[in-house]
Amino acid sequence: MEEKHLRTTVLLEALPYIRKFYGQTMVIKCGGKLLDNERLKENFAQDIVLLKFVGIKPVVIHGGGPQVTQLMERLGKKVEFEGGLRKTDKETLDIAEMVLGKINKDLVNLLHRLGGKAVGLSGKDGHMIKAKKIPGELGLVGEIEKVDTGLLEILEKEGFIPVISPLGVDEDGQTLNINADEVAGKIAASIKALKLIYLTDIPGIFADPSNPSTLISTLNSQDAEKLLEEGKIKGGMIPKVKASLRALKEGVEKVHIINGLLPHSLLLEIFTDKGIGTEIVH
Amino acid sequence: MEEKHLRTTVLLEALPYIRKFYGQTMVIKCGGKLLDNERLKENFAQDIVLLKFVGIKPVVIHGGGPQVTQLMERLGKKVEFEGGLRKTDKETLDIAEMVLGKINKDLVNLLHRLGGKAVGLSGKDGHMIKAKKIPGELGLVGEIEKVDTGLLEILEKEGFIPVISPLGVDEDGQTLNINADEVAGKIAASIKALKLIYLTDIPGIFADPSNPSTLISTLNSQDAEKLLEEGKIKGGMIPKVKASLRALKEGVEKVHIINGLLPHSLLLEIFTDKGIGTEIVH
Amino acid sequence: MEEKHLRTTVLLEALPYIRKFYGQTMVIKCGGKLLDNERLKENFAQDIVLLKFVGIKPVVIHGGGPQVTQLMERLGKKVEFEGGLRKTDKETLDIAEMVLGKINKDLVNLLHRLGGKAVGLSGKDGHMIKAKKIPGELGLVGEIEKVDTGLLEILEKEGFIPVISPLGVDEDGQTLNINADEVAGKIAASIKALKLIYLTDIPGIFADPSNPSTLISTLNSQDAEKLLEEGKIKGGMIPKVKASLRALKEGVEKVHIINGLLPHSLLLEIFTDKGIGTEIVH
Amino acid sequence: MEEKHLRTTVLLEALPYIRKFYGQTMVIKCGGKLLDNERLKENFAQDIVLLKFVGIKPVVIHGGGPQVTQLMERLGKKVEFEGGLRKTDKETLDIAEMVLGKINKDLVNLLHRLGGKAVGLSGKDGHMIKAKKIPGELGLVGEIEKVDTGLLEILEKEGFIPVISPLGVDEDGQTLNINADEVAGKIAASIKALKLIYLTDIPGIFADPSNPSTLISTLNSQDAEKLLEEGKIKGGMIPKVKASLRALKEGVEKVHIINGLLPHSLLLEIFTDKGIGTEIVH
């Protein structure tokens, strides 16, 4: 009896959130490191399918950095980064495309196995992501100029979960490697998502990164901008925060940066009162 | 942490059921006695709204027997039953219509308050329930000849929960009082519902009604028919079982008779493995 | 031969009106007193069905004052009015809801018998009428804040005639009794009706209510406002004229106040040149 | 008062017919002789527009025999008939097409002036009427093989009244002159019309054509066939009756042959109890 009571209580406590988010789009970015762990990947896919069934429209962006590095090394390629972005020559790009493509379709497959319907896309499909090369020495790395959401809208309308690799094309049709955090932010803004959620491997943003007790639970745009300027945001968190600020400015209501190592943190964030990790609001 | 874990576990355990029932119609009949209790009524309405938000299409049929009797007594009318059906003269019918109409719109209002969208109908609206008078001394009491589901389909498509009073019209336009269990069964069959669920004030069907430990959890059509013939099914359970058998024969997959006095028994039945009460299958 | 000639003449003389009103919405309010007379009620329903078949979209609002009073008296409740509005305690509201619900579904049934398709609603269905309590001693009596026309539009599109009881809900979900004339006016404005027509039991507005030869056939908004201020408009005509003025201001083209005691006065008003009763224009 | 009473009575007496025919298609053929009289043509067009506005979908087929003969004579062509059909050489066909085209667009224009929306077609438009040459000496005269109703359905759906000239094309694209009565019958059957109505210049079919008191008001298929065999049906009535019999066999419910010289006979036929002229039923 007790257990039954608990179950219905949990379901009913989720109701206000289900109601509030019904029919809304959420863009969720999952880092490559998390996808390398079978259990976390399966947790993540379960959460996405649940979101879909309670009326939320998830759009998934995935990374694949560690996996790309791994194949490069196996093939004897030198791996170099500059400012957090991978130096990408023609061969590196080929490797990245292959690896991301595989991660992408694997995730699609997993979502199906768990009862969802998904389609795996890169920014090349439907020429969805128009980009231009970043000036400098990075090689075939781009920044986004425009997202064409036509294909996403069709797939959403038909009940598919779009799963997107971070690749774009420039106006000559040259494929470009793009930071997945930026892709998530731009797509969230273009498709008028309610939320943009980054699943990463740390608990969120810290006032003092060296002090785990300084996790910031809510941050507004100005404060985030200040932290950036002051250099308090570091490494892989930089593109996340930059992309978040742009997305908020372009209409996304809230950004969440949460710990993907915590099982089902996505559900906890969406269906409980307090939330976890750091949220950034306008 | 523990509690968080539990929450996500409950949500994820519901996923297979959500997936299985997504887009399916369920006809749920709630007896008048349960609706007389404010807390149970609110529980029931919460459950219905939750079903709606996780993609199930509930159609609600309500009774109102005790409430009709009460107003009849206040107005000095004599209350008579025959074979479980109320003897209904013109004035009794007027009273029943008034009382059922009020219960109906109150339930509609409650569903809205909890975040749903509902429309209250009787079998007269869109001439949904065509009936004919039952021969004999019962007066203006009918049995259903045909259900026109056009209006229900429109409302379902537009996201409304239909809430239905058990009244019909004969071919001359005469209103007739109809047993709510029969209405639920016929509508379930006509609208091709997956499940027909009776929320009542007892735990289900007993092999030996005098012995509470003899609750039958699953019953097939033949056995149910036999119990009926043997007179082991009594009172208000008779029309429920008769309507169930007809509904199963006309394509409904499963019928559940469950204890509405148990809070949120509807959710427990739909979202847990073992179910509660008695289920009848073809 | 002569008679045949006449028939075709009448039909053809109606053609310009049919053409003019084709596809237009008209909100028609019929008072409770008229609905107490079987012949007048049937006349009224016939007219509504004819309107529907010649391409007009009627929306019906009904009253029920006398019938409510009658049941209150039978149940031994004291009946009190203040400023033309009924003092409404919890029990009175229950009685009003029951009585209005019955009148409503009876009218729906009658429209069906005459070949129409109708659905009976109160302001609770689809939370159509949002109201707030009128400050003071009236009790559970409201004035309208907002009409949500979504449900009406769906029903109109699908060919149903909506029949509406004058009840609303406040933001806490409390049901409120609302003057039916006000409901008609607000709905006419919200649904962008071409005409708002009050069927009442007097011939229209009189310059001198004590002198039957002073019926005013056309009145503009200013003059109507002046008559109101000068106290020349009395009793039940006050809410009608107030609601008319608001409806005209919010875009309804014309309001008609006509004598429902005259058989088929609705058809005469709509399909003949001169019209009857009093019309109010902006 | 009296006159008012009469008006509403006529409108209400039409209601059952309006209801019965609502949404139904009627194919109406109007002979060339009637269209030569300005008053009758206008009467006819008024009736068609009224039908449209009360929810009937009229499809108009027109003739033009006298007008073709007239232009042929002006141009010095010899006019010859054989078995009621015009001998049609290339030049005669050119003249017929020109004359029919003008009558067609004039009727379209008139329907618009009276408030309708119409489109003028010949059997060439959308290659609607596929025909083959009748063997023998008639020249470019055809009989229908197939009607493609696609274009008619589009126009009906969009609210246009199709007005059709009796011309077809054979499989080589050769235009052929076709008897308008046959065209009306074939189109009625193809578009699943409820009624096929011939407006002609005599009162109907007579048991004894020489005796005006022998007008037959209802005729079944067998009897009509017998009259044909016995040679009791003569001249221009022959193709009408033949086309009627085929149309009835292919699913048209009723055929009416009525006197178009009588003003508004179309309305009388459709909206009164007894009807006029001769009706043929299966």
Add this chain to the structure above:
Amino acid sequence: MEEKHLRTTVLLEALPYIRKFYGQTMVIKCGGKLLDNERLKENFAQDIVLLKFVGIKPVVIHGGGPQVTQLMERLGKKVEFEGGLRKTDKETLDIAEMVLGKINKDLVNLLHRLGGKAVGLSGKDGHMIKAKKIPGELGLVGEIEKVDTGLLEILEKEGFIPVISPLGVDEDGQTLNINADEVAGKIAASIKALKLIYLTDIPGIFADPSNPSTLISTLNSQDAEKLLEEGKIKGGMIPKVKASLRALKEGVEKVHIINGLLPHSLLLEIFTDKGIGTEIVH
């Protein structure tokens, strides 16, 4: 092999034009003189059908001047022009309507024979072309006031090629003869055509009409206006250029005046790089 190579080359060279014009509307006016030549008429119809199949939406306007003159002469009517426009009394208008109607439906038939789907219209159908009489002595000659494109849009959506005769109606329903070049220009502007193309019997506009080597291949609006003012544009070219200037001002992108005597000049203009004849741009 060589020939094969050539074929694919031609098809592939057309691809950029096919892509560019895909889904675009082009209004093409073909003069009566060209339609008098069977071979040119067939060439023209082939080109139109090809345009349709490669995704362009052609709207055809045709003239018929020589054919009207011919029938007038046969019927002994005096033919008079004033300022390039035909003096049009009632009888002349009747003749023009008959002749244009025949040309119109012949062209429809030809398009079908070549695999297209077409519908022949005049400005009377759907009251598409609203005009008013030109003041002066011309008689029943009009200038366009408004084009109602509703019918055209329906036909385009359903895959039909509209073929239009240059006739309009004034507000009293009087038919008026209208210059076909003006009709083409107005329809092009109203339906937001990308191109307006005049197929005529001369190569284009000449700087010096007496010197064939002075053909102007591109002209902008101002220069065209200057040529008009200086009287360098003469005869039938005047209404073409005037209509072109108006069409360009109202949003048409380009006007082409090309030589219809050259076989398939329409295809050459649309699918080759240099184009032929004279193009006028804003």
Add this chain to the structure above:
Amino acid sequence: MEEKHLRTTVLLEALPYIRKFYGQTMVIKCGGKLLDNERLKENFAQDIVLLKFVGIKPVVIHGGGPQVTQLMERLGKKVEFEGGLRKTDKETLDIAEMVLGKINKDLVNLLHRLGGKAVGLSGKDGHMIKAKKIPGELGLVGEIEKVDTGLLEILEKEGFIPVISPLGVDEDGQTLNINADEVAGKIAASIKALKLIYLTDIPGIFADPSNPSTLISTLNSQDAEKLLEEGKIKGGMIPKVKASLRALKEGVEKVHIINGLLPHSLLLEIFTDKGIGTEIVH
């Protein structure tokens, strides 16, 4: 002038084919070897885009054998075939997925650059290709059980060209490598394609493979079956012919096996009279 004449002639000669194939689906399989040649790949993509623009709906299946072998060798994996199918262990499958994914998205990109709209899929997307493991020693190699065409239909309706990698999933969600010729055949049958076209690196089927002058231009099912039985069909041609026979049996009208080394052989096959390569009919 001559050249212009030629151009229009070629375009017009293509018209009957364009007309005949308008709106039809064609499944086109392009082998991995051809896609390794930049010029042939671009030719192929141009042809596909042209097909799309003239109203044909192409579905592209691609191979990638040589490219898979190449990466396997670079990674030091042993390459083994058995009966024309690649032995596929887990790592081989990973490599195949990566390589096929890259070829797939490159082709999508190229189609876009040439003006088309494309989406790259594998059989995992929308769980389109359900397969089961082939018994034996091949490892993760499957044969198709069922094609779910839902996603393809959505993409076709929205104007996208689907580009498909030959991978499927079994009922446990295990990815399986599938022969691309089989994929093409099954998809052609499932989507009710008019034609199935194999672009390969030889001219077609030879009666005597050792004698180039024995190319068979048309072959019926029985004869093809006989050639198979007699062992006259060898190597990579075996799965093509087997898949063709199945596709023909399941409703595809014609299969073409043509030489993809010949530039634009696809256009030649579709838009010329004689065709090239070998066609197989039922």
